[in-house]
Amino acid sequence: MTDEEFRAEVRGWLEANLGGDFADVVGAGGPGHEHEAHERRMAWERRLGEAGWIGLGWPVEHGGRGLSLVQQVIFHEECARAGAPGRLGHMSEQLVGPTLLAFGTPEQRARLLPGILSGEVLWCQGYSEPGAGSDLAGVRTRAVRRGDQYEITGQKVWTSLAHLADWCFVLARTDPAESRHRGLSYLLVPMDQPGIEIRPITQITGTSEFNEVFFDGAVTAVDNRIGAEGEGWKVAMATLAFERGVATLGQQVGFERELSAVVELARSTGALDDPELRTRVTEAWIGLKVLRYSAIHTMAAAGVPGVEGSISKLQWAVWHRDLGELAVDVAGSGALVTDGPPYELTDAQRLFLYTRSDTIYGGTNEVQRNIIAERLLGLPR
Amino acid sequence: MDDPMRATEQREMRATVAKFLDDNADIRTAMALDPGYDKDLWRRTVDELGLAALLVPERCGGLGMDFGDAAVVIEEFGRRLVPSPSLTTLVACAVLDQCGADDLLARIGEDGLSVSIALADREPTTVDQGRITGSKQHVIHGADVDVLLVVAGDDLYTVDTTSVVRRRRVALDHTRALAEIDLTDVPATLIGPAAVVTDLLHVALAAESAAAAETCLADTVEYLKVRHQFGKPIGSFQALKHRCADLAVLVAGARATAWYAVRAVGTDELASVAPLAKVVCTDALMAVAAESVQLHGGIGFTFEHDAHLYLKRAKANQHLFGTNSLLRGKIGESL
Numbered sequence: 001m002t003d004e005e006f007r008a009e010v011r012g013w014l015e016a017n018l019g020g021d022f023a024d025v026v027g028a029g030g031p032g033h034e035h036e037a038h039e040r041r042m043a044w045e046r047r048l049g050e051a052g053w054i055g056l057g058w059p060v061e062h063g064g065r066g067l068s069l070v071q072q073v074i075f076h077e078e079c080a081r082a083g084a085p086g087r088l089g090h091m092s093e094q095l096v097g098p099t100l101l102a103f104g105t106p107e108q109r110a111r112l113l114p115g116i117l118s119g120e121v122l123w124c125q126g127y128s129e130p131g132a133g134s135d136l137a138g139v140r141t142r143a144v145r146r147g148d149q150y151e152i153t154g155q156k157v158w159t160s161l162a163h164l165a166d167w168c169f170v171l172a173r174t175d176p177a178e179s180r181h182r183g184l185s186y187l188l189v190p191m192d193q194p195g196i197e198i199r200p201i202t203q204i205t206g207t208s209e210f211n212e213v214f215f216d217g218a219v220t221a222v223d224n225r226i227g228a229e230g231e232g233w234k235v236a237m238a239t240l241a242f243e244r245g246v247a248t249l250g251q252q253v254g255f256e257r258e259l260s261a262v263v264e265l266a267r268s269t270g271a272l273d274d275p276e277l278r279t280r281v282t283e284a285w286i287g288l289k290v291l292r293y294s295a296i297h298t299m300a301a302a303g304v305p306g307v308e309g310s311i312s313k314l315q316w317a318v319w320h321r322d323l324g325e326l327a328v329d330v331a332g333s334g335a336l337v338t339d340g341p342p343y344e345l346t347d348a349q350r351l352f353l354y355t356r357s358d359t360i361y362g363g364t365n366e367v368q369r370n371i372i373a374e375r376l377l378g379l380p381r
Numbered sequence: 382m383d384d385p386m387r388a389t390e391q392r393e394m395r396a397t398v399a400k401f402l403d404d405n406a407d408i409r410t411a412m413a414l415d416p417g418y419d420k421d422l423w424r425r426t427v428d429e430l431g432l433a434a435l436l437v438p439e440r441c442g443g444l445g446m447d448f449g450d451a452a453v454v455i456e457e458f459g460r461r462l463v464p465s466p467s468l469t470t471l472v473a474c475a476v477l478d479q480c481g482a483d484d485l486l487a488r489i490g491e492d493g494l495s496v497s498i499a500l501a502d503r504e505p506t507t508v509d510q511g512r513i514t515g516s517k518q519h520v521i522h523g524a525d526v527d528v529l530l531v532v533a534g535d536d537l538y539t540v541d542t543t544s545v546v547r548r549r550r551v552a553l554d555h556t557r558a559l560a561e562i563d564l565t566d567v568p569a570t571l572i573g574p575a576a577v578v579t580d581l582l583h584v585a586l587a588a589e590s591a592a593a594a595e596t597c598l599a600d601t602v603e604y605l606k607v608r609h610q611f612g613k614p615i616g617s618f619q620a621l622k623h624r625c626a627d628l629a630v631l632v633a634g635a636r637a638t639a640w641y642a643v644r645a646v647g648t649d650e651l652a653s654v655a656p657l658a659k660v661v662c663t664d665a666l667m668a669v670a671a672e673s674v675q676l677h678g679g680i681g682f683t684f685e686h687d688a689h690l691y692l693k694r695a696k697a698n699q700h701l702f703g704t705n706s707l708l709r710g711k712i713g714e715s716l
Binding site: 272279281289290291293294298311315370376377379380381 | 602605606613614616617619621622623625626627629630633634636637638640641654657660661709710712713716
């Protein structure tokens with residue numbers, strides 16, 4: 001199938017489904033709305049799974065469709081264009097799936113991949129801790145082996161969707177004698193058990209999408225460890241590389257829509273007549289083109305992004321954060337008040353606040369700069 | 382997705398041009414010569430690389446290559462700041478091809494003629510009954526090239542170089558001589574519409590600037606690895622690392638943008654992509670070159686070190702063929 005035929009197929013399917021059963025969730029769950037309409041968005045995940053739109057880049061023998069990078073991006077672009085709801089299954093599909101494909105045993109793949117592909121099983125990420133953010137090797141959550149189980153004690157933080165997820169992939173210390181990168185293991189932990197407590201964290205947007213997760217003697221089977229005991233760091237690093245991979249290549253379409261809204265807002269408030277704001281709007285537009293050309297360039301090079309993924313992350317995160325600030329600036333003094341209680345934000349205000357997370361999650365700008373400087377430019381540590 | 386065969390051909394071509402320039406181009410000597418470039422080197426690029434015939438179509442006896450190939454040459458000259466009329470000659474050939482100026486193309490290819498394009502007005506330029514009167518400025522190597530194309534009004538002409546007055550100016554950028562050209566009732570031959578000239582010059586400057594930025598950053602990073610202070614390489618300090626990382630992001634964006642613009646040549650997208658690419662890539666070069674001077678410390682302020690050559694080329698490229706602030710304003714108007 002050519003890329004354009006594939007695009008037509010995706011577009012047709014999205015029109016039929018978002019125009020029909022799922023018309024109520026068009027535009028739901030996008031940036032700044034990630035706390036909304038969870039039940040309906042889970043249903044959307046299942047619909048995607050039924051139709052075979054999950055695991056597009058996975059090998060066919062593991063239930064994927066083995067599509068090219070370009071076609072995967074086309075799918076993400078068309079979803080954004082059609083206003084498909086924000087994905088709840090992105091960590092399942094983009095992080096856990098590829099990790100299982102790279103490091104899982106045949107038994108683990110057979111047991112866990114189908115739930116991801118069908119959109120029925122939701123995953124969350126248990127990496128960060130209060131004392132281990134950018135310095136992830138400082139993880140202190142303990143996992144003690146008892147027979148064929150691990151008992152887990154500790155605390156994770158910034159865990160998106162923990163309150164909805166069926167499983168969490170947890171980086172835990174299995175060998176307390178070892179420090180830093182050694183002695184860590186990568187464990188898959190079922191969320192529905194008495195040893196786990198989840199407390200939502202209210203974000204600067206006033207809403208809540210991420211959580212603290214407390215493990216107090218939570219258990220998981222030894223069979224749910226990915227990779228060897230003590231090899232968790234290697235697996236976790238690979239997962240982070242997936243995070244900076246394919247999914248972001250298709251997001252320009254969503255960015256384009258946000259920028260168009262900012263331009264419209266600027267027109268309506270008269271901000272376009274202000275030379276400084278006009279220059280900033282122009283810069284944003286030029287920056288978006290550069291993001292687009294960069295994505296196309298990366299795809300033409302036909303490689304799955306490696307260290308270049310850090311360049312892309314830094315590039316779009318800064319652009320998006322600046323767009324958020326531009327949005328409230330073109331809104332003018334109207335941005336001083338919200339739409340009402342409890343803290344109902346306008347689109348511009350929401351973009352301004354939400355995009356502050358872009359330069360932090362998935363590796364802060366500062367960590368990305370370290371990676372680029374050391375691994376791409378080869379500067380000494 | 383790029384055709385793998387073409388990609389391989391271009392990779393080989395890039396390696397050939399790079400080796401030729403590394404072996405033969407001496408920038409310091411060339412920029413000190415009277416014309417501001419090495420005419421013997423130009424002759425050899427014509428004879429050994431087929432530079433003048435590169436974009437001359439096969440129907441005119443040339444090599445019939447496309448702008449993507451020309452961009453490879455422009456990038457390799459550009460990243461080394463080799464003084465040469467190659468950029469303007471290649472752009473001129475692409476324009477002449479579009480205008481069907483076969484006789485002139487054949488001569489350029491056959492005789493290995495160098496070409497430049499007079500765009501910016503020094504004084505208003507008018508055309509009356511096939512004769513041009515006015516004055517042009519900032520014409521790249523304009524005092525020394527064999528063929529001059531002149532933009533007047535909405536059209537492109539060629540004039541006899543012996544019937545104009547050419548003045549070489551001492552340029553801010555030592556590696557690219559600039560000339561003023563006075564035209565007084567000079568007979569001119571109409572080539573065609575001038576519309577695409579500026580776009581192609583913008584794309585060429587974008588490709589050159591992105592490549593120069595890449596090399597300038599690589600040179601700077603190498604210096605940070607070997608220069609020791611406080612008992613360690615200064616490239617191990619996070620303050621410097623982070624600045625280099627930000628530059629790497631700029632360079633990656635510039636390279637992608639130039640790459641896209643080169644592929645837009647001959648499409649409807651060219652008119653919108655070309656000025657944007659010029660702004661993005663020349664600004665990236667300026668940012669990298671400015672940081673390069675700073676990160677080199679005192680040595681970066683010496684004439685002996687090449688950092689200032691990149692700085693000067695960057696500033697020149699930002700200004701040439703429409704300043705970036707002007708182009709940015711036009712891009713803003715199109716929103």
